[in-house]
Amino acid sequence: MEITFPLVANAVIAGLLLGGFYAAVSVGVAISFGMLDVVNIAHPAFIILGAYIAYTLNAWLGIDPIVGALVVSPLFFLLGAGVYRIYHLAFESRGRGALPGLAFFFGILFITEVVLILIFGVDYRMVKTSYSELSLHAGSIDFAFRLIVPFIVSVAMVVALHLYLKHTFFGRAVLAVAQDPLALRLMGVNPVRVREVAFALSIATAGIAGAFLIVIQPVQPSIGREYIGLVFAVCVLGGLGSVYGTLVGALILGLAETFTATFFGPSWSPAVSFGLLLLALAFKPTGLFGR
Amino acid sequence: MSALLQIDRLTKRFGGFVALDQVSLQVAAGERLGLIGPNGSGKSTLVNCVSGLLRTEGGAVIFNGSDISRQPAHQRIRAGIARSFQIPKPFASMSVIDNLCVPLLYATGHRPGQTRPGEAQARDEAFEILRSVGLDARAGEMSAGLTQVDMRKLELARAIAARPMLLIADEAMAGLSTSEVDEILQLLLSMKGRGIAVIMIEHIMRAVMQFSERVAVLVAGHKIADGDPHEVIANPDVQRAYLGE
Amino acid sequence: MNPPVKVALSNTRFAILALVVGAVLALGCQFIQNDYFFNAAYTVLLYAILSTAWNILGGYTGYVNFGTAAFFAIGVYSSIVLYKAFHLPLGLLIIAGTVVAGVAGIGLGYLTLRLRGHFFAIATLALAVMLFTFVTNWDYAGGARGAYVLVPREVPFGFPRYIRYLFTVMVGLTVLAIVVARIIERSRFGQGLAAIRDDELAAECAGVPTLRLKLIATAISGGMMGLAGTTFPFFISFVEPVGAFDLRYAVNAIAMPVIGGMTTWLGPLLGAILLGTVQQLVQVTISSAWNLLIVGVLLVGFVTLAPEGIMGWVLAWRARRSKRS
Numbered sequence: 001m002e003i004t005f006p007l008v009a010n011a012v013i014a015g016l017l018l019g020g021f022y023a024a025v026s027v028g029v030a031i032s033f034g035m036l037d038v039v040n041i042a043h044p045a046f047i048i049l050g051a052y053i054a055y056t057l058n059a060w061l062g063i064d065p066i067v068g069a070l071v072v073s074p075l076f077f078l079l080g081a082g083v084y085r086i087y088h089l090a091f092e093s094r095g096r097g098a099l100p101g102l103a104f105f106f107g108i109l110f111i112t113e114v115v116l117i118l119i120f121g122v123d124y125r126m127v128k129t130s131y132s133e134l135s136l137h138a139g140s141i142d143f144a145f146r147l148i149v150p151f152i153v154s155v156a157m158v159v160a161l162h163l164y165l166k167h168t169f170f171g172r173a174v175l176a177v178a179q180d181p182l183a184l185r186l187m188g189v190n191p192v193r194v195r196e197v198a199f200a201l202s203i204a205t206a207g208i209a210g211a212f213l214i215v216i217q218p219v220q221p222s223i224g225r226e227y228i229g230l231v232f233a234v235c236v237l238g239g240l241g242s243v244y245g246t247l248v249g250a251l252i253l254g255l256a257e258t259f260t261a262t263f264f265g266p267s268w269s270p271a272v273s274f275g276l277l278l279l280a281l282a283f284k285p286t287g288l289f290g291r
Numbered sequence: 292m293s294a295l296l297q298i299d300r301l302t303k304r305f306g307g308f309v310a311l312d313q314v315s316l317q318v319a320a321g322e323r324l325g326l327i328g329p330n331g332s333g334k335s336t337l338v339n340c341v342s343g344l345l346r347t348e349g350g351a352v353i354f355n356g357s358d359i360s361r362q363p364a365h366q367r368i369r370a371g372i373a374r375s376f377q378i379p380k381p382f383a384s385m386s387v388i389d390n391l392c393v394p395l396l397y398a399t400g401h402r403p404g405q406t407r408p409g410e411a412q413a414r415d416e417a418f419e420i421l422r423s424v425g426l427d428a429r430a431g432e433m434s435a436g437l438t439q440v441d442m443r444k445l446e447l448a449r450a451i452a453a454r455p456m457l458l459i460a461d462e463a464m465a466g467l468s469t470s471e472v473d474e475i476l477q478l479l480l481s482m483k484g485r486g487i488a489v490i491m492i493e494h495i496m497r498a499v500m501q502f503s504e505r506v507a508v509l510v511a512g513h514k515i516a517d518g519d520p521h522e523v524i525a526n527p528d529v530q531r532a533y534l535g536e
Numbered sequence: 537m538n539p540p541v542k543v544a545l546s547n548t549r550f551a552i553l554a555l556v557v558g559a560v561l562a563l564g565c566q567f568i569q570n571d572y573f574f575n576a577a578y579t580v581l582l583y584a585i586l587s588t589a590w591n592i593l594g595g596y597t598g599y600v601n602f603g604t605a606a607f608f609a610i611g612v613y614s615s616i617v618l619y620k621a622f623h624l625p626l627g628l629l630i631i632a633g634t635v636v637a638g639v640a641g642i643g644l645g646y647l648t649l650r651l652r653g654h655f656f657a658i659a660t661l662a663l664a665v666m667l668f669t670f671v672t673n674w675d676y677a678g679g680a681r682g683a684y685v686l687v688p689r690e691v692p693f694g695f696p697r698y699i700r701y702l703f704t705v706m707v708g709l710t711v712l713a714i715v716v717a718r719i720i721e722r723s724r725f726g727q728g729l730a731a732i733r734d735d736e737l738a739a740e741c742a743g744v745p746t747l748r749l750k751l752i753a754t755a756i757s758g759g760m761m762g763l764a765g766t767t768f769p770f771f772i773s774f775v776e777p778v779g780a781f782d783l784r785y786a787v788n789a790i791a792m793p794v795i796g797g798m799t800t801w802l803g804p805l806l807g808a809i810l811l812g813t814v815q816q817l818v819q820v821t822i823s824s825a826w827n828l829l830i831v832g833v834l835l836v837g838f839v840t841l842a843p844e845g846i847m848g849w850v851l852a853w854r855a856r857r858s859k860r861s
Contacts, residue, residue: 039654041602041661090840100839102600102657103790107836110787114829225783229662267680271669274662281655282647342741363747364740373741380738382731384799393731396724398743410724453743 003263006140011262012255013141019254020151021216023158023247024209025227026234028202031161033232034241035174036195038087042105044227045112046203050076050210051219052116058127065127066153069211073204080203083108084196109224116221124218132215150212155247157208161201162243174198178241226270233277252276293356295320295488296341296372296457301350303333303340310336312512313350318457318488323480325503325520326492329532333512334492335377338461342374343367355456368394369401373455375446377462381434387445388430391417391452398453405454417452424448424478440471447478451485458482459490464498472498500524508532547722551715558711562704574703578771580812581706582764586785587792587804588713589760594790595798596726597753598733599653603644603660604789606667607758609780610637611765613671616683616775620676626692626705630766637762638755645754649747668781682776685769702767709767713760717801720756729753761789784828788812791835797847806846 025047032040053072054065063071091101131145165171173194176184181191213219230253238249253273261269294317303311311333318324328334339345341352343364351360359367368374373394382390392413400407408416421427424444429437434445443463450458460479464472476498482489493499499506499520506523508516510532516523523529545553565577586604593599611633618624618632640663648659672680687698695701720726728749731739740746769775788811796807811831818827838845844852 039657041658086840096843099598099600099653099657100843102602102654103794103839104836106600106602106787106790107832107839110783111829111832111836114825114832117825118829222783225661226665228658229665232658233662267673268669271666274666274669277662278647278659278666281651281659344737344741363745365743365745368741368743376738376741380735382734382738384730384734389727393727393739393744394742397728397731397745401743449742 007262009141011258013143014147015255015258016251017143017147017151017254018216018258019251020154020247021147021209021212021250022230022234022254023250024150024154024205024212026231026238026250027158027161027243027246028205028209029231030235030238030241030243030246031174031202031205032199034235034246035178036198037178038084038195038199039102040105040199040202041102041228041232042109042112043202043206043231044224045109046076046079046206047210047213047227048116048219048221048224049112050207051214052120052125052210052221053207054211054214055125055127055219064129065211065214066149066208069208073207076207077200077204080200081196083203084199088192088196109228113221113224120221122220122222124220125214126218127214129215146215150215154209154212157205158243158247161205165243170194170197229270229274229277233273233280236277236280294318294353295322295355297351297353298337298341299351299353301337301340301352302348303336303345304348310512311340311347314509314512314514315350316507316514316517318490320456320488321483321486322488323483323502323504324488324490325499325506326490326509327494327496327499327506328509331511332509334509335461337509338374338459338490338492341367342372342459365397366401368398368453368455371402371454371456372459373398373450373453373457374459375443375450375461375463377465379442379446381437381442381445381449383433383435385434386431387426387434387437388414388417388421390434390445390449391420394449394453420448420451423481424451425474440467440474443467443475444478447475451482451487455487457488457490459492461492462494463491464493464495476502496524544722547715547719550718554711554715558707562707565703566700571697571699574697574699576813576816578699578703578706579816580809581703581710582768583788583792583812584710584805584808585706585713585764586761586789587796587808588710588717588801589757589764590789591793591798591801591804592717592720592760593753593757595793595803596720596729596733597750599649599750599754600657600790601660601754601757602657602786602790603664604761604786605781605783606660606664607637607640607761608765608768608785609667609671609777610640610758611762612768612775612780613677613765614762615766616685616769617677619685619769620683626767626770630705630709630763633766634759634763637765638759640762641754641756641758642751644758645751649750649754664781664786668777671777671780678775678777680777682774682779683769685773685775687770687773698770702771705767709763713763714801714805716756716760717804721801725749725752784831787828787831787835788815791831791838793845794843795834795838795845797845797850799844800847803845803847810846 029040029043032038050069054069057063057068058065087101087104131149134145136143165174173184173189177191177194184191234246234249234253237252238245253276256276257269257272260272296318298314298316300313300315301311302313314337326334340347343362347360351358354370354372359370382393395408395413395416399405418427418430421430424447426441426444426448429441437445447463464475472495479489479491479502491502503520505518506520507514508523508529515532516526516529586608590601590604593601614633614636615629618629644659644663648656671677677683691698691701693701728744731742731744732746732749736746792807792811793804795811797803815827818830842848
């Protein structure tokens with residue numbers, strides 16, 4: 001294929017926009033896996049759940065999916081708190097390692113997927129918003145609104161999370177909980193409670209990211225799996241537990257995927273994130289910015 | 292006489308933090324060395340570097356005449372350096388006696404003149420060791436259900452089962468009652484009979500003074516004293532480090 | 537007194553016994569007239585091999601593999617490609633697929649087994665998606681459209697139908713898998729794996745070469761999953777990537793040992809027979825989506841509430857009884 005300027009420029013723009021969305025998808029795992037050491041491989045299932053809830057709200061009430069997701073995000077927060085309680089009672093408090101916990105989350109991933117199939121079937125669902133068809137043109141370069149809107153809200157969400165974790169007492173408690181739970185207890189903070197809230201927060205971001213997903217592309221219950229490798233690749237690339245690192249990792253992955261799709265065909269792009277993940281794990285498991 | 296263990300200018304960093312700064316230390320065959328120092332002085336880091344769980348940034352570990360600085364942990368115990376863990380790490384799904392069979396089947400038979408026992412022999416030898424530490428009555432029980440003091444004994448017994456030449460006991464007495472401390476102390480003193488040199492890392496000074504033929508002091512990653520126990524304790528630098536002025 | 541070693545069958549005797557049981561089972565079933573039975577039984581046996589294989593790494597060593605479907609598909613596709621290219625006989629295809637999947641296991645393990653356990657788990661998911669992408673783009677193996685495999689017209693050894701022959705082969709492979717698992721369980725190797733599962737640092741410090749043992753376990757486990765896939769193209773005769781990489785293999789391979797019990801060879805077998813049979817029945821009577829829901833719910837239920845599985849209940853019951861007497 002001939003490599004022309006518009007082709008490359010479009011790929012760069014699309015890659016960056018996609019990367020912003022990937023940051024929203026992955027930032028929850030940066031919290032749960034990176035900061036809390038809870039290997040929540042069911043995270044993408046909550047994203048797909050969020051996508052279907054946004055879809056349903058839109059179909060019933062005509063609410064914009066992103067607005068709808070923001071409105072129901074407290075429900076996702078509660079759901080996350082509930083899941084963490086079960087996880088804590090069954091695994092953490094009994095001192096059982098992370099590995100049986102993996103099977104637990106794998107089961108949740110699977111149950112969510114099957115329940116969605118039983119309710120909605122296996123057809124692709126999508127949402128049309130007022131901006132779905134619009135795009136900006138700068139010369140031969142396109143900026144599609146269905147990518148720009150999620151991008152902006154994603155980046156806003158990631159930045160807000162970063163500021164929250166850096167500058168509030170609770171945020172610092174989350175960062176401290178992995179390092180020194182005893183010190184937290186001495187300060188009168190219950191580390192389990194901190195972890196519960198942080199995990200709930202991570203699930204709330206998944207719900208919102210689900211709305212972005214259904215704005216960007218049609219959704220089907222089993223596409224969640226494709227995002228498992230992606231979220232972990234982003235988190236490992238970004239250095240586990242760093243929110244801004246996650247954003248950078250996500251942008252890198254977005255670029256890598258669009259370039260692969262542009263020059264080798266879209267059927268190869270799922271392999272990109274997983275390939276990068278394998279490489280990252282093999283050669284630099286602490287991430288590009290890790291210590 | 293050449294030393295059994297020779298730690299030569301060992302350096303370990305964690306990011307910018309220097310945990311061990313050019314620490315040199317020697318242990319002779321059969322010797323009993325007490326290693327003391329305030330919390331965070333690098334004692335456990337030193338154990339991890341010598342036993343092979345951490346990689347070092349500089350210096351060398353020479354054991355029994357060969358440089359083992361690059362060897363992984365399982366080769367170091369095969370060479371003869373055993374350790375116990377500060378927080379006991381039993382193989383929880385196994386019985387007490389099976390815990391000892393793991394090192395007997397995996398760590399022995401790698402040095403000249405040693406042969407690895409077969410399964411039945413390993414159990415006999417494991418049982419002998421359990422008897423010597425007073426755990427024979429628990430041989431068939433699951434290791435997860437042991438009391439604290441028995442758990443510590445199991446740690447030491449499992450280390451002995453590797454047929455080591457050197458045992459590093461990392462705070463084997465922390466949190467035990469006075470009489471229990473004495474039990475473990477007797478156990479460590481009995482290593483001489485097996486020809487095993489011991490590095491005892493401990494906070495309980497009574498035990499250190501009773502046990503050690505020599506004492507070394509680590510403070511903030513530096514060795515500040517090394518010699519006769521009573522002289523070391525009287526050393527003003529050591530007193531300052533401990534009493535914190 | 538030194539507590540006596542539990543008296544148990546030697547490996548040879550166990551192998552002979554397993555072979556006899558397998559042979560009796562395979563022969564006895566030939567009297568069944570309904571061909572559907574053989575389809576269902578083949579699937580249950582397939583799961584028995586997959587969950588036995590998964591358990592060697594997951595149960596004995598404590599490393600979770602989510603990529604069962606990938607290793608299975610390696611077996612499936614190596615058979616498709618080698619059969620298409622060279623028309624190799626089934627026996628050679630079985631060996632080839634096992635070896636290829638085992639080598640893939642070593643490769644994946646070499647990249648990721650140095651890290652903490654959950655990185656390995658995530659990497660196995662990655663492997664599945666990468667291989668899936670690769671296969672859908674591989675035209676020779678049928679690509680995304682899928683590949684037809686013509687079942688040989690001549691059924692070997694005078695079996696009336698090819699499915700009956702495949703079923704019998706599968707019984708043999710299952711016996712093989714179980715014998716291998718039991719040998720590992722009782723060997724020095726198995727004791728090293730158990731030490732890794734209980735506490736990897738302590739194992740390394742007890743002289744266990746943890747990385748090498750994990751690699752060997754991954755190779756055997758992966759190879760055995762490949763083994764399960766080698767006969768599959770002849771079973772369904774049309775293979776598409778979506779089917780070969782179906783997540784249900786990964787889920788079942790985890791759920792069955794978890795439900796049966798992960799510390800012995802019997803657990804995965806028990807889990808596979810129970811859960812596999814239930815699924816075959818539900819598939820016919822209700823629907824396959826409900827089927828998967830049942831598996832998922834059982835997996836989560838057991839892993840949170842009864843982590844020792846059914847064998848855990850059995851052992852606890854036996855212990856209580858022996859205490860009473």
